Amino acid sequence: MKKLKSTLPNMFFSLTLICIVAAAILASVNEITAGPIASTKQAALEAAIKAVTPKYDNNPVQEATSIVAADGDSLMLYPAKLGDSFVGVAIETRAIGYGGEMTILVGFDGNGTLVNYSILQHAETPGLGARAEKWFRTDKNKQRVIGRSMKKGTLTVTKDGGDVDAITAATITSRAFLKAINKAYNAYAKREADADSGATLQETNIFSSARKEGGIK
Amino acid sequence: MSNLKILINGIVKENPTFVLMLGMCPTLGTTSSALNGMAMGLATLFVLVCSNMAISLFKKLIPDAVRIPSFIVIIATFVTVVQMVMQGYFPELYKSLGLFIPLIVVNCIVLGRAESFAAKNGVIPSFFDGLGIGLGFTLALTLLGSLRELLGTGKFFSLSVYPDQYGSLLFVLAPGAFIVLGYLVAVMNKLIKSN
């Protein structure tokens, strides 16, 4: 069979056929992989939430809500409960670090204590800012933030008068990291205060049940 | 050329990275570790083999004037398939390779081979050409990735070879990619020429 000549109808026919076949292949592969893709994303988020909050038995992702931070940014909040009582939250927060945006999942318990954190995404320099994932949980020199009570005030690096030891030679990353955590806690605390004073129009489950149990303050 | 010769040609004489110097973007962008380099190489190999075979199979149906757009659509289809499969089954790799997976579609190697080999040869030789070039690319990327990971962090495929405080971070960053590749190309040139 000789090669098709480059006449207009031939070109049109050939390209259209190729596009249709391509679209068909992609649509079917899309069908097959859509399930695994969605469940992998879900599983990753659930694993991250599990790592940063106290033990729970509800489904935080399903009961997720969004809270507004002081700078207008909208943050996702995942409540964790054991039975009916509220045990903590995981909040997805962000800040601009040295190389770009950092996304952190931070967990607080009902008393405002920082339970754990997980850096979901960052663009920090390997060996410097990228050490943030391990640095702030290492128990030496006041660098550990886990277990600190957020109620005592915002977290700040020692250079700025606070008491968290920044990563050596990566102060900008450290500041951004703490800024993100403070932002999350402040948004959460504000929401909680608003809920208590009846200021919010929509009440979420966690706050009403928490108030019933007297669990938050 | 026998099929075995075609295969070896792609790995040595016409090695896409060291000889043809094509596909530089992913070469520099995904080799911060040996595993990333190897994964990228294998993904590209898959696309190369599939698109070479598809184009060779349908070359009689594609009029000359529309060959480039047709090749692009075929290549893009396979790249999208790789994207979707990676997202669903290898999410960690998908995250670390990031933008460079869809960029396989503009990898000059794939379009180049389609144009210069698959459009003019049979399906089986095209398969071996795709395999050879793909293997050459994978080996080059794995080599570059290993060197950068070893020099930069003291690790090889995430296994510690020497303590990482003696590593020189520069190699894992952007400038390191250029510099290591520069020296590698110089060494490879000498080796391939003396062969």
Next chain:
Amino acid sequence: MEYILIFIGAVFVNNVVLSQFLGICPFLGVSKKVETALGMGTAVTFVLTIATLVTFLVQNYVLNAYGLQYLQTISFILIIAALVQMVEIILKKVSPALYQALGVFLPLITTNCCILGVALLVIQKDYNLLQSVVYAISTALGFTLAIVIFAGIREQLSRTHVPKIMKGSPIALITAGLLAMAFMGFSGIV
């Protein structure tokens, strides 16, 4: 203000070539002379801006509207290929000298990873239309800056003595690495 940050970020801090590794093929291939480099940079700026605009609109009004996100790669690359064809035709009529000078590199802009790369990045970063266009223009200017500086250095290099084994690509790559190191000094500004 944020547009200035996007601009500085794209041109200096996260330079498309020296930090994000997009557009390396033309960077290494067209940078032997400053004039061709400048011409290439201009062509890329033009194509990149229009391509980002069109792909952004297609993503939002066609792909997202009909749930066809999996056709993103195919549709984007076809749009870019068509655009480059158009630019070729226009350039031939408007500036035949530049068309000649760019030669085979013009159709190669289609496979220039930075065009497709920026089109995809803009969707990933969730920019709105104006931010996307500013980002595209800034990226293209960053590309032009990098390629022109590089061409200047290479022109000088061609007049000096380079060891035989390093001639050509190896020394060019190492020079690019040093240039990348210099640009790293911009990090932390934004």
